Every structure is written in structure tokens, then in C-alpha cells.
Amino acid sequence: MSSSLTLRSLSKRYDDVTIVNSVSFDVAEGEFVSLLGPSGCGKTTILRMIAGLLEPSGGQILFGDQDVTRLPANKRNIGLVFQSYALFPHMTVYENVAYGLRRQKVTGRELDARVMEALARVRLDQHAKRFPRQLSGGQQQRVALARSIAPRPSILLFDEPLSNLDAQLREEMQIEIKKLQADLKLTSLFVTHDQHEAMSLSDRICLMSGGNIQQLATPEDVYFQPANGFVSGFVGSPNKIEGSATSGGVRFGSGAVIAANVGFIEGAPVRATIRQEDVTLRPGGVGPLTGTIALRIFEGANVQYVVALTGGDEILARVSSRSDLATLAKGTPVALDIPADRVFLSPGGAAA
Structure with a gap:
């Protein structure tokens, strides 16, 4: 039966180096939460502590009301899906899935029924x-998934399970995992550095940096309402432009000014984070922000433009490849419209 997961001030230190810094959050019963962040942010360390593979330096781990912080890994009733599949090559698919059940002393008809149900x-x-x-990479990962759910775990943990698959298989497996998790209503924690995976799969995303939680929210809130400069710069592929605050926006080095909701004193160094899809182009238009198309990049569903602003700065814009704006040629003069509430400002020099 699925269980909730609670971390209370969970920490991990090696000598004087803190890897996880007093992290606290809850995963509700049946919820799917992704730990997202760059390499070294502490997400895999958290997962390994939850799994019982690492001992915390401090804090608590609870499955429901049970404190499992010091419980051995084999007593925690977790399912763990690895990046490397970790299948036994000398065993059949059936025996790989049966392995965990045999360790639970499940035998006979019940063993056969549960193996075949999982498969x-x-x-x-x-x-x-x-x-x-004899299986493809995607099929091997599905065997690993079946093996993890056959023992009916209370918590299902995923350690970057899709990173070894090609792009098409990765998307197919995302759908497989989402369907399976929703069907079984398993409490799930998914570790990834791939923001598309986190956005596609999660009920909530826990975005981390430097061993700390930067934002814990729904994918929509993480994307459209970033909590700080790190979040706005990490999620998506935004423009990040250094400048200085003015009374009504931000001034770049070229002298160009973009309107923004300013919370800084005038003249303070700031970084403007602007998502490419929030930049609207008007060919031949006039306005406070103008430039020319310097480069057009066809991406399939979208077209990306590099726009050279008057004065020397560059800004990226992305439009649908079916849009009327998808065929602008290099050198086309454009005006740029950017809603002030879509310009996220943070102190200049903030970590990306």
C-alpha cells in the first residue's frame, strides 16, 4: 500500500562540505514529485538517503507515521528504478521480476501471478x-519498472531512469511511467536533471541548487511564477541579460530599455530573465525596442530567432513554425514587444 513521504531537516555532510542542507518537504500519498536541478545539487544524495543507501548526517525520514531514518534498506519496502536498469543478464525477464518477490518469501501461484501481473x-x-x-533499451527499462512494482512498495524511487534512452524512447517511457504511477497511485519521487521530464511527469517539482530547495511547486508555477533568479534562469531556455535598474525597467549596456516591474533602486545592477516565447516580434515595426534578425534557426515545431538589438545586445525569440512570423529573413528590421510582467529581475551577477 502506498504511503506518504516526509523529510524533516534532512542533511548530509562530508567533513566540512554540506551536500544537503536541512531539507524539508512532504510527498502526499499517491503524489508524483520530481527532484530537479543541476549536477551536484544534492538530489541524488536525498534519494539515496530515502532508499537507505546513505546515512543522513541529520534530520528524519518518515514513511507515513513510521520513522525509517535508521532502518536498513531491505526493511523499507521501497521500489527503486535505476539509470542502468541493473538487470541480471543470466536471468530471464520472469526471473528478474521474481527476484524481489523471492526475497520476500513469495512462492508458488502467488509468485507467478504477481510476476505476470507486473509484466x-x-x-x-x-x-x-x-x-x-534480447530486449531493446526501452524494454529493459520496462522490465526494471516491473521488477520495482512487483513487491508492491509503499514508495517508488526513480534515479534518472531515462537518461540512457534516445529521445523518442525517453518520451515513450515518460508516458509509460505516468500511466503506471497514476494507475497504481504509488507515491513516487523522481530524480532528474532534465526539466522536460520533470514538467511532463510531476504533480510538483522540487527544484534544488547547492543542497537547498529553491522552489517546490506545480510545474505551471515553477515555469510561470519562478520564486527567484535561479529558478527563472534554470527553467526553460530564457534570455539572461545584465543591465541596471531604471525607474520603469532595466537598461542594457547598449542603452536599450525594457519595461519591467522594478523592485530595485535606480542604477542597481540587475539581471533580466526573459523567456524566448514571451518576446513578440513585429516586422518593420517601431517602438522603444528595435533590432534586426541576425539568425534564423528551424527547430521543427518552432523557429528560433537571434535578434540584434539596436546598440549591440542580442535577444532570442521563439515562435511556432506555423506562425506568420516563421519565415523572417536575416536582416529583417523588427520591433520587440515584451510584457513588463514577463520580465523577471534579480540582482546582477546572480547564479544562473
């Missing part, structure tokens, strides 16, 4: 007698 959930029940080497 059916990932649509591999017809491959039970095959060996891992």
Missing part, C-alpha cells in the same frame, strides 16, 4: 522467457 502492466508479459540481451 502485463508494462506490456511485456509475452517476453517473460527472454533474456535482457
Whole structure:
């Protein structure tokens, strides 16, 4: 049966280096939360402490009302899906999935029923007698997923499970995982550095940097209402332009001014974070912010433009490839419209 997960002031230190700094959050029963952040931010360390593979330096880990902080890993009733699949090459698909159940002393008809049920959930029940080497990467990851759910864990942990797959398989597996988790209503914690995975899969995202939580919110809130400069600069592919605050916006080095909701004293160094899709181009238009198309990049569903602003700065804009604006040629003069409430300002020199 699924259980809630609670971390209370969880910390991990190695000598004088703090990897996880007093992190606290809750994952509700049946909720899917992703730990997202750059390499070294502490997300995998948190997952390994929850799994019982690392001992915390401080704090508590609770599954429901049970304190499991010092409980051995084999007593925690977790499912763990690894990046490397970790399948036994000498065992059939059936035996790989049965492995955890046998350790739980499940035998006979119940063993067979639970193995085949888990394989059916990932649509591999017809491959039970095959060996891992006879499967594709995506199929091997689905076996690993079936193996993790067969023992009916209370918490399901994912350690960057899709990073070894190509782009198409990764998208297919995202759908598989989301469907399975929703169907089983399993409390799930998913570690990734891929923001698209986190956005696609999660009920909430816990975005981390330097061992600290920067924002814990829904994917929509993380994207549209970033809590600080780190979040606004990490999520998406935004423009990050250094400048100085004015009474009504930010002035770049070229002298160009973009309107913004300013919370800084005039003249203070600031960084403007502007999402590419929030930049609207008007060919041949006039206005306070103008430039010319310096580069057009076709991306399939979208077209990205590099716009050279009058004065020397550059800004990126992205439009749908089916838009009337998708065929602007290099050298086309444009005006740029950017809503003031879509310009996120943080202190100049803030970490990206």
C-alpha cells in the first residue's frame, strides 16, 4: 500500500562540505514529485538517503507515521528504478521480476501471478522467457519498472531512469511511467536533471541548487511564477541579460530599455530573465525596442530567432513554425514587444 513521504531537516555532510542542507518537504500519498536541478545539487544524495543507501548526517525520514531514518534498506519496502536498469543478464525477464518477490518469501501461484501481473502492466508479459540481451533499451527499462512494482512498495524511487534512452524512447517511457504511477497511485519521487521530464511527469517539482530547495511547486508555477533568479534562469531556455535598474525597467549596456516591474533602486545592477516565447516580434515595426534578425534557426515545431538589438545586445525569440512570423529573413528590421510582467529581475551577477 502506498504511503506518504516526509523529510524533516534532512542533511548530509562530508567533513566540512554540506551536500544537503536541512531539507524539508512532504510527498502526499499517491503524489508524483520530481527532484530537479543541476549536477551536484544534492538530489541524488536525498534519494539515496530515502532508499537507505546513505546515512543522513541529520534530520528524519518518515514513511507515513513510521520513522525509517535508521532502518536498513531491505526493511523499507521501497521500489527503486535505476539509470542502468541493473538487470541480471543470466536471468530471464520472469526471473528478474521474481527476484524481489523471492526475497520476500513469495512462492508458488502467488509468485507467478504477481510476476505476470507486473509484466502485463508494462506490456511485456509475452517476453517473460527472454533474456535482457534480447530486449531493446526501452524494454529493459520496462522490465526494471516491473521488477520495482512487483513487491508492491509503499514508495517508488526513480534515479534518472531515462537518461540512457534516445529521445523518442525517453518520451515513450515518460508516458509509460505516468500511466503506471497514476494507475497504481504509488507515491513516487523522481530524480532528474532534465526539466522536460520533470514538467511532463510531476504533480510538483522540487527544484534544488547547492543542497537547498529553491522552489517546490506545480510545474505551471515553477515555469510561470519562478520564486527567484535561479529558478527563472534554470527553467526553460530564457534570455539572461545584465543591465541596471531604471525607474520603469532595466537598461542594457547598449542603452536599450525594457519595461519591467522594478523592485530595485535606480542604477542597481540587475539581471533580466526573459523567456524566448514571451518576446513578440513585429516586422518593420517601431517602438522603444528595435533590432534586426541576425539568425534564423528551424527547430521543427518552432523557429528560433537571434535578434540584434539596436546598440549591440542580442535577444532570442521563439515562435511556432506555423506562425506568420516563421519565415523572417536575416536582416529583417523588427520591433520587440515584451510584457513588463514577463520580465523577471534579480540582482546582477546572480547564479544562473
